Amino acid sequence: MPKQRAQPVLKVVGEDDLPTSTKERIIDAAFATLKDEGFAGTSARAIARRGEFNQALIFYHFGTLNDLLLATLDKTSADRMSRYRDSMGKATSVDDKIQTATRLYREDLGSGHITVISEMVAGSLARPDLGPEVVARMEPWIAFTEGVISDLITGSIFEAAVNARTLAFAVVALYLGVDLLSHLDQDKSRAEGLFQMAGAMGPFLAPMFGND
Amino acid sequence: MPKQRAQPVLKVVGEDDLPTSTKERIIDAAFATLKDEGFAGTSARAIARRGEFNQALIFYHFGTLNDLLLATLDKTSADRMSRYRDSMGKATSVDDKIQTATRLYREDLGSGHITVISEMVAGSLARPDLGPEVVARMEPWIAFTEGVISDLITGSIFEAAVNARTLAFAVVALYLGVDLLSHLDQDKSRAEGLFQMAGAMGPFLAPMFGND
Amino acid sequence: MPKQRAQPVLKVVGEDDLPTSTKERIIDAAFATLKDEGFAGTSARAIARRGEFNQALIFYHFGTLNDLLLATLDKTSADRMSRYRDSMGKATSVDDKIQTATRLYREDLGSGHITVISEMVAGSLARPDLGPEVVARMEPWIAFTEGVISDLITGSIFEAAVNARTLAFAVVALYLGVDLLSHLDQDKSRAEGLFQMAGAMGPFLAPMFGND
Amino acid sequence: MPKQRAQPVLKVVGEDDLPTSTKERIIDAAFATLKDEGFAGTSARAIARRGEFNQALIFYHFGTLNDLLLATLDKTSADRMSRYRDSMGKATSVDDKIQTATRLYREDLGSGHITVISEMVAGSLARPDLGPEVVARMEPWIAFTEGVISDLITGSIFEAAVNARTLAFAVVALYLGVDLLSHLDQDKSRAEGLFQMAGAMGPFLAPMFGND
DNA sequence: TATGAATGAGTTTTCATTCAT
DNA sequence: GATGAATGAAAACTCATTCAT
Numbered sequence: 001m002p003k004q005r006a007q008p009v010l011k012v013v014g015e016d017d018l019p020t021s022t023k024e025r026i027i028d029a030a031f032a033t034l035k036d037e038g039f040a041g042t043s044a045r046a047i048a049r050r051g052e053f054n055q056a057l058i059f060y061h062f063g064t065l066n067d068l069l070l071a072t073l074d075k076t077s078a079d080r081m082s083r084y085r086d087s088m089g090k091a092t093s094v095d096d097k098i099q100t101a102t103r104l105y106r107e108d109l110g111s112g113h114i115t116v117i118s119e120m121v122a123g124s125l126a127r128p129d130l131g132p133e134v135v136a137r138m139e140p141w142i143a144f145t146e147g148v149i150s151d152l153i154t155g156s157i158f159e160a161a162v163n164a165r166t167l168a169f170a171v172v173a174l175y176l177g178v179d180l181l182s183h184l185d186q187d188k189s190r191a192e193g194l195f196q197m198a199g200a201m202g203p204f205l206a207p208m209f210g211n212d
Numbered sequence: 213m214p215k216q217r218a219q220p221v222l223k224v225v226g227e228d229d230l231p232t233s234t235k236e237r238i239i240d241a242a243f244a245t246l247k248d249e250g251f252a253g254t255s256a257r258a259i260a261r262r263g264e265f266n267q268a269l270i271f272y273h274f275g276t277l278n279d280l281l282l283a284t285l286d287k288t289s290a291d292r293m294s295r296y297r298d299s300m301g302k303a304t305s306v307d308d309k310i311q312t313a314t315r316l317y318r319e320d321l322g323s324g325h326i327t328v329i330s331e332m333v334a335g336s337l338a339r340p341d342l343g344p345e346v347v348a349r350m351e352p353w354i355a356f357t358e359g360v361i362s363d364l365i366t367g368s369i370f371e372a373a374v375n376a377r378t379l380a381f382a383v384v385a386l387y388l389g390v391d392l393l394s395h396l397d398q399d400k401s402r403a404e405g406l407f408q409m410a411g412a413m414g415p416f417l418a419p420m421f422g423n424d
Numbered sequence: 425m426p427k428q429r430a431q432p433v434l435k436v437v438g439e440d441d442l443p444t445s446t447k448e449r450i451i452d453a454a455f456a457t458l459k460d461e462g463f464a465g466t467s468a469r470a471i472a473r474r475g476e477f478n479q480a481l482i483f484y485h486f487g488t489l490n491d492l493l494l495a496t497l498d499k500t501s502a503d504r505m506s507r508y509r510d511s512m513g514k515a516t517s518v519d520d521k522i523q524t525a526t527r528l529y530r531e532d533l534g535s536g537h538i539t540v541i542s543e544m545v546a547g548s549l550a551r552p553d554l555g556p557e558v559v560a561r562m563e564p565w566i567a568f569t570e571g572v573i574s575d576l577i578t579g580s581i582f583e584a585a586v587n588a589r590t591l592a593f594a595v596v597a598l599y600l601g602v603d604l605l606s607h608l609d610q611d612k613s614r615a616e617g618l619f620q621m622a623g624a625m626g627p628f629l630a631p632m633f634g635n636d
Numbered sequence: 637m638p639k640q641r642a643q644p645v646l647k648v649v650g651e652d653d654l655p656t657s658t659k660e661r662i663i664d665a666a667f668a669t670l671k672d673e674g675f676a677g678t679s680a681r682a683i684a685r686r687g688e689f690n691q692a693l694i695f696y697h698f699g700t701l702n703d704l705l706l707a708t709l710d711k712t713s714a715d716r717m718s719r720y721r722d723s724m725g726k727a728t729s730v731d732d733k734i735q736t737a738t739r740l741y742r743e744d745l746g747s748g749h750i751t752v753i754s755e756m757v758a759g760s761l762a763r764p765d766l767g768p769e770v771v772a773r774m775e776p777w778i779a780f781t782e783g784v785i786s787d788l789i790t791g792s793i794f795e796a797a798v799n800a801r802t803l804a805f806a807v808v809a810l811y812l813g814v815d816l817l818s819h820l821d822q823d824k825s826r827a828e829g830l831f832q833m834a835g836a837m838g839p840f841l842a843p844m845f846g847n848d
Numbered sequence: 849t850a851t852g853a854a855t856g857a858g859t860t861t862t863c864a865t866t867c868a869t
Numbered sequence: 870g871a872t873g874a875a876t877g878a879a880a881a882c883t884c885a886t887t888c889a890t
């Protein structure tokens with residue numbers, strides 16, 4: 001049985017996969033179900049119904065529902081990560097980075113990426129064996145954020161006081177917390193307000209980081 | 213029928229309650245189960261087993277498992293809130309407030325308050341009718357945080373740029389996100405690191421807030 | 425414990441009862457619940473809620489839910505029986521009797537008597553120990569109907585061919601069947617149509633019974 | 637998913653069905669349970685025990701206990717209906733029809749058809765969402781009876797006075813009522829007596845219908 | 849590869865009834 | 870007489886997973 005327990009994290013789906021292999025169809029169905037029905041509604045049955053295939057197919061291809069869920073998280077995470085890398089790489093000033101991050105966040109919101117991430121993180125509490133795996137999938141995001149922060153503070157007055165890794169952890173935690181709360185009370189405006197506030201502080205902060 | 217559907221949020225438990233009324237015993241069992249078995253493990257059966265009482269008692273006293281869970285959240289929330297109010301009220305300088313917050317966080321960690329809050333917030337995604345209720349219970353915390361922040365920035369250079377309410381939302385979201393991640397990967401050290409970093413920045417920030 | 429298992433059938437409630445004794449209040453609540461919530465909805469809890477008294481009172485006074493239900497059936501049956509006796513006693517011709525029966529049926533419909541009877545008869549299938557007791561409560565109605573039929577056919581051409589007792593059983597069965605079906609599909613018009621048809625046949629039948 | 641929510645009413649089971657498909661086994665078990673344990677005793681558990689299969693199989697194949705019950709009613713109804721159609725089609729005179737109906741009734745009694753029908757009709761009062769569905773399944777029987785009556789009264793003196801549809805409703809209601817009472821007090825003799833009386837009236841009635 | 853059928857363990861909730869006070 | 874609390878048994882239904890084909 002082709003179980004796939006410890007699938008490499010954030011591996012971009014290989015080129016040998018046909019455009020819509022069965023595995024992809026299943027992942028797409030899982031993504032859609034997670035997005036629309038929430039973690040609680042994402043049973044094997046629900047995914048199969050959504051993708052119009054047989055329930056057992058999930059277990060044939062992924063061994064476990066958990067593993068499908070993780071693969072789904074991997075895929076959306078990998079997709080978004082490449083997008084983030086591209087965009088943030090091009091942004092140089094603090095201000096610019098804030099603008100870019102805001103734009104990306106709005107994209108995430110539209111694509112369902114946010115929903116799926118927060119459903120997975122939160123849901124993994126309810127499926128205890130999922131927890132560590134999900135956290136592992138957050139690691140690359142922390143690393144990426146750490147890079148962005150390092151770039152930013154190197155040479156600034158903050159360089160000494162700030163631990164980039166720790167701050168990166170905080171940023172990712174904040175992102176998740178905001179997602180979670182926004183998701184729970186169906187209110188996007190507070191997250192939006194947060195980005196706007198950050199935007200307003202951009203010019204404020206710029207001189208501290210040696211941008212002008 | 214002693215249902216308690218719309219229990220007042222954050223009502224501090226009155227002194228007239230006997231030391232261990234049945235309702236309290238049930239809430240305590242729910243708290244312990246939430247803490248040790250996680251949200252997923254907190255079924256009516258599990259709670260009853262833990263508290264060594266009959267399953268049906270839960271429904272007799274709370275009507276619904278959800279309602280018991282909310283009551284549990286209310287109780288722990290109320291307990292902690294009064295503690296936070298007392299302690300933060302006494303802290304005056306930024307530095308002081310950071311120290312106090314760190315101390316309180318460590319208390320939360322020991323008492324299981326953190327575990328229970330994050331289990332509830334995250335788990336409520338998987339019990340959709342719980343979501344709004346849980347968010348509503350976060351509101352007082354946002355309000356409280358807003359107060360602390362307002363006190364802090366009034367008269368400082370940040371007063372104009374910062375929206376206290378939005379920042380309070382961010383702080384609560386950050387707290388939840390940190391809890392969630394720490395809880396998921398069983399690793400408390402990163403949260404600890406975050407507080408230490410904040411502590412290190414304390415003296416740094418003090419002058420910006422007009423403390424000396 | 426004052427159980428009341430084999431309560432005399434159709435005994436009119438004695439004069440020693442206060443106008444609204446507790447037992448009566450309970451019976452009234454049971455009647456109302458049976459009428460509005462149906463047999464399935466008539467749990468001890470539902471009755472107690474409706475009458476605004478404690479659940480346990482039912483068991484104190486009647487020993488068993490079944491016994492309360494039977495007492496309720498007795499009461500409504502006794503009330504209606506006296507009414508039927510009075511009215512049918514005054515009707516002399518076939519035609520007259522049909523008119524009277526139609527009028528009484530409409531009364532039954534309004535008072536909820538019909539609902540309660542059919543709920544009880546049908547429901548007693550679902551509470552097997554109730555069955556024979558309920559049937560026993562139908563006996564007086566069969567006897568009463570037998571009397572009416574006997575009066576009618578004595579001296580008519582049917583006297584030899586018809587067994588009054590058997591026909592009485594059929595009439596009661598028909599009444600129940602009609603109630604049941606009308607109740608189930610919420611459609612009173614067919615029962616009404618039946619009475620109208622009987623009414624139309626009255627003058628037709630009259631000569632056969634020696635009325636003119 | 638082989639749910640069968642809106643199964644065609646009274647569809648005769650096709651010959652292509654294997655002798656004992658799982659669905660049939662389940663229906664047979666439901667039938668037997670309904671017959672022997674009564675409606676109240678026909679829980680999913682009881683059916684599964686009787687058929688020696690897993691409880692969940694019921695829900696896999698029928699989605700809902702109600703739906704299984706309805707399918708069971710459909711099957712027995714369809715079986716009997718074809719038998720009634722055949723037999724009554726061959727009976728021409730009133731007398732003949734009465735004899736045939738009596739014979740069929742005795743068959744029903746032996747097969748458990750009667751028990752199951754009355755359990756279902758009465759029981760559906762206690763499962764409110766079942767009511768309309770069960771009534772709908774009575775409709776074909778009313779229609780069939782109407783046909784028999786129409787044949788009978790056409791050209792007779794009753795043609796003007798009798799509404800065949802209304803009378804058919806009454807006949808079906810009577811049949812149900814008789815079943816119900818017989819079933820409740822475990823006494824078949826009164827129903828038997830009724831048929832005997834009808835038999836005795838046959839020659840009496842014949843001339844009125846133009847038979848000789 | 850794929851699937852329909854099957855399963856065992858689990859879920860929340862409701863019920864009639866009992867009992868100590 | 871009356872009550873609040875407690876209980877054991879049962880209900881319908883859902884779940885992830887397995888298996889024979």
